[in-house]
Amino acid sequence: MVSDSLSPASPAPGRNQSAVPDAERIRRSPKVLLHDHLDGGLRPATIVELARETGYEDLPETEAGRLETWFRESADSGSLERYLETFTHTVGVMQTREALFRVAAECAEDLAADGVVYAEVRYAPEQHLRGGLTLEEVVEAVDEGFREGERRAAADGHRIRVGALLTAMRHAARALEIAELANRYRDLGVVGFDIAGAEAGHPPTRHLDAFEYLKRENNHFTIHAGEAFGLPSIWQALQWCGADRLGHGVRIIDDIQVADDGSVKLGRLASYVRDKRIPLELCPSSNLQTGAAPSYAEHPIGLLRRLHFRATVNTDNRLMSGTSMSNEFEQLVRTFHYTLDDMQWFTVNAMKSAFIPFDERLAMINEVIKPGYAALKSEWLFRNSAV
Ligand SMILES: O=c1[nH]cnc2c1ncn2[C@H]1C[C@H](O)[C@@H](CO)O1
Numbered sequence: 382m383v384s385d386s387l388s389p390a391s392p393a394p395g396r397n398q399s400a401v402p403d404a405e406r407i408r409r410s411p412k413v414l415l416h417d418h419l420d421g422g423l424r425p426a427t428i429v430e431l432a433r434e435t436g437y438e439d440l441p442e443t444e445a446g447r448l449e450t451w452f453r454e455s456a457d458s459g460s461l462e463r464y465l466e467t468f469t470h471t472v473g474v475m476q477t478r479e480a481l482f483r484v485a486a487e488c489a490e491d492l493a494a495d496g497v498v499y500a501e502v503r504y505a506p507e508q509h510l511r512g513g514l515t516l517e518e519v520v521e522a523v524d525e526g527f528r529e530g531e532r533r534a535a536a537d538g539h540r541i542r543v544g545a546l547l548t549a550m551r552h553a554a555r556a557l558e559i560a561e562l563a564n565r566y567r568d569l570g571v572v573g574f575d576i577a578g579a580e581a582g583h584p585p586t587r588h589l590d591a592f593e594y595l596k597r598e599n600n601h602f603t604i605h606a607g608e609a610f611g612l613p614s615i616w617q618a619l620q621w622c623g624a625d626r627l628g629h630g631v632r633i634i635d636d637i638q639v640a641d642d643g644s645v646k647l648g649r650l651a652s653y654v655r656d657k658r659i660p661l662e663l664c665p666s667s668n669l670q671t672g673a674a675p676s677y678a679e680h681p682i683g684l685l686r687r688l689h690f691r692a693t694v695n696t697d698n699r700l701m702s703g704t705s706m707s708n709e710f711e712q713l714v715r716t717f718h719y720t721l722d723d724m725q726w727f728t729v730n731a732m733k734s735a736f737i738p739f740d741e742r743l744a745m746i747n748e749v750i751k752p753g754y755a756a757l758k759s760e761w762l763f764r765n766s767a768v
């Protein structure tokens with residue numbers, strides 16, 4: 382056991398930094414997103430159009446506004462399994478090259494417009510083969526879409542860089558094949574690997590061959606763990622599979638005890654996660670929907686941030702949660718009174734934990750993220766010189 386006390390959220394803030402940012406400044410601040418599903422972030426209007434174009438007839442609603450509400454409400458079930466059922470319809474319309482290209486391009490555009498400067502977006506190629514595409518064609522269509530979205534965003538005055546994570550579904554048996562695919566495309570827009578899907582009953586150790594292969598190839602991977610299932614899942618993901626990051630990992634809170642006097646005790650696993658700076662891809666709104674956390678106020682991110690875990694803020698599925706990176710931060714700012722310093726801390730954490738090379742991560746931090754926050758933090762100095 383390791384003892385700790387709750388240190389303050391940030392060093393003593395200056396007048397400028399202590400300001401709790403409003404929605405507009407949150408949107409303008411540079412953000413980094415490590416956990417976002419391509420098939421969980423489609424524009425509702427795009428789903429309706431793609432369904433019409435591709436002959437997909439099973440949509441529960443055919444008007445974009447009502448469909449948007451349907452996704453949010455259906456995902457609000459308190460169960461990960463039922464939450465995942467909603468993906469039938471997004472995956473259903475993502476079965477052609479054109480559809481994948483369009484969804485990927487719009488994803489990059491939407492993230493950039495929200496102030497995201499770097500994103501790793503994941504999807505499961507094995508779920509997009511029903512229209513006759515090969516795994517390679519799926520990866521190439523998505524990659525071309527991301528590049529197109531980056532170009533459109535730049536033309537619109539927003540800079541973003543998007544990499545892909547290839548996901549294997551944990552209930553299926555294609556993990557090694559998908560890991561090999563990720564390795565083949567690693568210099569072509571694919572920055573790593575992931576496994577996702579229902580957690581209970583599908584331990585990550587079933588896919589050890591894929592993880593061992595990736596380690597031999599010096600490649601990177603994250604594992605959805607510690608979301609619907611607790612510490613054993615996190616432990617397996619780290620100590621059996623060797624994950625570089627934890628997708629969610631929020632249940633690490635089960636290994637942390639806070640006493641009435643505020644003193645904190647970390648168990649061995651929580652200590653390991655903090656000591657080794659294992660990145661936690663936390664997704665607050667998604668956790669509320671699947672029942673992994675009861676409310677924003679009770680979400681473990683508050684404590685994990687105070688204890689200096691390598692915590693990051695993510696969207697998971699923007700469509701199902703009706704969210705964006707800005708909205709995630711808005712909720713956290715409202716709940717925990719986070720400042721721009723806190724936002725910068727989460728953002729630098731995320732950038733440090735990205736799967737691109739070290740020199741590029743460092744340049745993103747020093748040339749993009751820190752200057753972006755410095756500009757926002759200094760705005761108060763010029764408040765009387767507004768045009
Ligand atoms: O939060 C999640 N946990 C586990 N699996 C998830 C989550 N969000 C999305 N998925 C699944 C459903 C998608 O079809 C798949 C690939 O993006 O990943």
Ligand SMILES: [Zn+2]
Nearest residue numbers: 418577628697
């Ligand atoms: Zn996820």
